[in-house]
Amino acid sequence: MTPRPRFVPHATPTGVAGADDLCLVVAGRKLLVGADGPFPYVRDLPTGTECVPLGTLDGHRVWAAALPSPDSGLGAWRSWRALAGELGEPLAALAGRALQVMTWRRSHRFCGACTAELGDVPGEHARRCPACDLYVPMQLSPAVLAAIRRPGAPGRVDELLLLRHAYGPTELWALVAGFVEAGESLEEAVHREVGEEVGLSVQGLSYFGSQPWAMSGPGVVLAGFTAVSSDDDAEPVVDGREVAExxxxxxxxxxxxxxxxxxxxxxxxxEAVKNSR
Structure with a gap:
């Protein structure tokens, strides 16, 4: 079995980008596909392209760059969702990091306090205002999602709660999910979102794992939980605005x-399916 590549994220540049280094190029919400692999090399880019460090892939340096719009002369452009589906982890996470970092840099060019142009902080994905010294790190936006199970009757398999949203990929059956509010713990966010989206209460909340998620914007990280419905007879109730079914x-x-x-x-x-057998 071929070992999976190992991606180690960091923001500390080690010299300048070399011609044979990988560089993930972002334009809007699209990523450039390489001619000889999933990602292009620095040598494939226009001369003078600014490269930002992302980390290392199997010990080799990886960079990101941004263009104002997709340039058809460079090759094909794909959405992160399409690339992630083909590449799997950890290359999906690498592509997501490039998209998130470059989107954040594009949307945080000027100081929100005094409007001066921000400068980069060496070794960090952060910026600082040269006029008022405001420090602007790349902040995370935590969100939660929960797989909610309802025990089946004797002799019957357990059930899983799935919903369809009224926006986004409306054809998918997904899990209850939502962003964490200020002053709220991850667990509190799960209980609130379950109540808001489907009108239920849960118990036995257990942390499952996390994943950075580039589809929802820069800095989004998803924290997954499992839970059990507090009432075996309760049925979900939706408002039809955020959740359709x-x-x-x-x-x-x-x-x-x-x-x-x-x-x-x-x-x-x-995991829920596996544990039900």
Whole structure:
């Protein structure tokens, strides 16, 4: 079996970008596909392109760069979702980091306090204002999602709560999810989101894992949980605005329209199925 590549993120530059270093190029919400692999090399880019350190892949330096718009002369451009589906981890995480870092840099050029142009902080994905000394780090936006199980009747398999959103990829059956509010713990956010989205309460909350998620914007990290419905007879109630539909599905009869295999949402669903056997 071929070992998976290992990506180690960091923001400390080690010299200048070399011609044979990988460089993930971002334009808007698209990434440039390499001619001889999933990502291009520095030598493939226009002369003078600014490269920002992302980390190392199997010990080799990896950089990111940004263009104002996709340049058809450089090659094909793909969405992160399309690339992540083909590449899997950890290359999906590397592409997501490039998209998040370069999107953050584009949207944080000027000081929010005095409007002066910000300068880079060496060794960090952060900026500082030369006029008022405001420090602007690349901040994380935590979000939670939960796989909620309902015990089945004697002799019957357990059920999993799945819902369809009224926006985004509306064809998918997904898990309850939402951003964490200020002053709120991850666990509190799960309880609040479950109540808001489907009108239920849960118990037995257990942390599952986390994943950076480039589709929802720069700095988003998803924290996944498992939980059990507090009431075996409770049915989900949706408002029709944010969530269009929610249902209990037997774990041996889940719908085909599930989240992609590279997502923590799918990992949670697959784990629930595995534990039900």
């Amino acid at each position: 929610a249902r209990w599905f037997p774990l041996d009869a889940l719908p085909d329209e599930l989240p992609p295999t590279y997502s923590i949402s799918r990992w949670l669903i697959d």
